[in-house]
Amino acid sequence: MSTFFDRILGREKRSARQAKDRLKLVLIHDRIDMNPGTLETLKDELIEVISRHVDIDPGAVHIKMTQDGRQQRLIADIPINPSGRRRSRKNV
Amino acid sequence: MTNKVITITSGKGGVGKTTATANIATALAVDGARVVCIDADIGLRNLDVVLGLENRIVYDLVDVVEGRCRLRQAMIRDKRLPNLFLIPAAQTRDKTSVSPSDMVRLIDELRTECDWVLIDSPAGIERGFRNAIAPADVVVVITNPEISAVRDADRIIGLVEAEEKGPVRLVLNRLKPELVKREDMLSPDDILELLAIELIGIVPEDEKVILSTNRGVPIVLDGKSQAGQAFRNIATRLAGQNVPFLNLEDRNGFFGRISRMMRSGGD
Numbered sequence: 001m002s003t004f005f006d007r008i009l010g011r012e013k014r015s016a017r018q019a020k021d022r023l024k025l026v027l028i029h030d031r032i033d034m035n036p037g038t039l040e041t042l043k044d045e046l047i048e049v050i051s052r053h054v055d056i057d058p059g060a061v062h063i064k065m066t067q068d069g070r071q072q073r074l075i076a077d078i079p080i081n082p083s084g085r086r087r088s089r090k091n092v
Numbered sequence: 093m094t095n096k097v098i099t100i101t102s103g104k105g106g107v108g109k110t111t112a113t114a115n116i117a118t119a120l121a122v123d124g125a126r127v128v129c130i131d132a133d134i135g136l137r138n139l140d141v142v143l144g145l146e147n148r149i150v151y152d153l154v155d156v157v158e159g160r161c162r163l164r165q166a167m168i169r170d171k172r173l174p175n176l177f178l179i180p181a182a183q184t185r186d187k188t189s190v191s192p193s194d195m196v197r198l199i200d201e202l203r204t205e206c207d208w209v210l211i212d213s214p215a216g217i218e219r220g221f222r223n224a225i226a227p228a229d230v231v232v233v234i235t236n237p238e239i240s241a242v243r244d245a246d247r248i249i250g251l252v253e254a255e256e257k258g259p260v261r262l263v264l265n266r267l268k269p270e271l272v273k274r275e276d277m278l279s280p281d282d283i284l285e286l287l288a289i290e291l292i293g294i295v296p297e298d299e300k301v302i303l304s305t306n307r308g309v310p311i312v313l314d315g316k317s318q319a320g321q322a323f324r325n326i327a328t329r330l331a332g333q334n335v336p337f338l339n340l341e342d343r344n345g346f347f348g349r350i351s352r353m354m355r356s357g358g359d
Contacts, residue, residue: 014274016272016275020278020286023278
């Protein structure tokens with residue numbers, strides 16, 4: 001139970017908001033029949049394959065599932081390190 | 093009219109499939125159409141008691157499928173409306189006594205007999221559900237503003253779309269406007285955003301529904317009930333007419349916005 005102060009200070013979301021956020025996640029995984037663990041594995045494998053060809057920072061990779069109507073979309077944001085960075089690191 | 097076979101389904105049990113079937117069927121019959129409703133929940137029949145016809149059953153759906161009686165003999169005429177009929181489910185058999193192709197055959201026979209066929213689907217996603225959607229022209233998915241019911245509705249919509257059955261329409265049942273206003277219940281906007289299908293009705297929580305079920309008299313026959321009005325509106329929309337959504341809240345709330353949106357959106 002949230003107090004009035006919790007609410008005005010934004011410390012706790014209303015229960016409808018929580019329900020919607022939780023549902024959103026559950027539906028994404030239900031629809032593609034993939035659990036959160038498999039998505040992590042997919043992310044690791046994707047990073048490994050791309051790293052073979054270009055220099056990327058694994059920590060900066062964002063892979064997420066989004067909803068577009070009743071369609072699910074896998075969005076990958078993979079920033080590529082500038083080619084000069086490797087060389088400059090070697091120089092240090 | 094080609095869209096005359098309507099299957100009402102939900103995935104989750106207890107969200108109001110049988111109540112919705114009884115009320116939409118009754119509302120269509122009040123408007124003068126010849127309506128047959130079928131209880132496809134073999135082994136757990138209930139549409140008969142909700143319609144108040146439990147004492148009149150002689151033959152059931154399985155009797156028709158297995159050839160023990162003619163279709164006409166299993167059609168129970170309603171006490172109040174001479175153009176409303178029920179084909180009850182068998183109570184002592186299980187869902188495997190009927191197949192999807194049996195249902196298609198039976199409903200094809202009914203298409204020439206009446207204006208509307210409403211099929212009350214059992215809960216779940218197994219054989220009974222497959223039987224219920226096999227002959228459908230339109231699938232009405234009913235849900236409550238609860239996380240588990242919406243999740244199951246999404247699963248059902250996915251299965252119906254995979255079978256290329258359609259169109260699929262949504263009924264949001266047992267909404268409590270005061271809880272939504274307090275942001276302690278999922279709003280129609282939230283649910284439509286997540287499920288991304290067309291809404292055909294919002295039915296507010298109404299304790300008169302319990303009374304009407306106790307009596308075996310569908311709530312649409314009560315002119316003063318808000319839930320009854322909501323079910324009558326669903327029937328009108330299924331028949332292809334545009335009616336505004338009930339104003340369950342002030343005009344600037346989401347209900348007001350939805351109803352204005354529907355009105356300005358044409359068909």
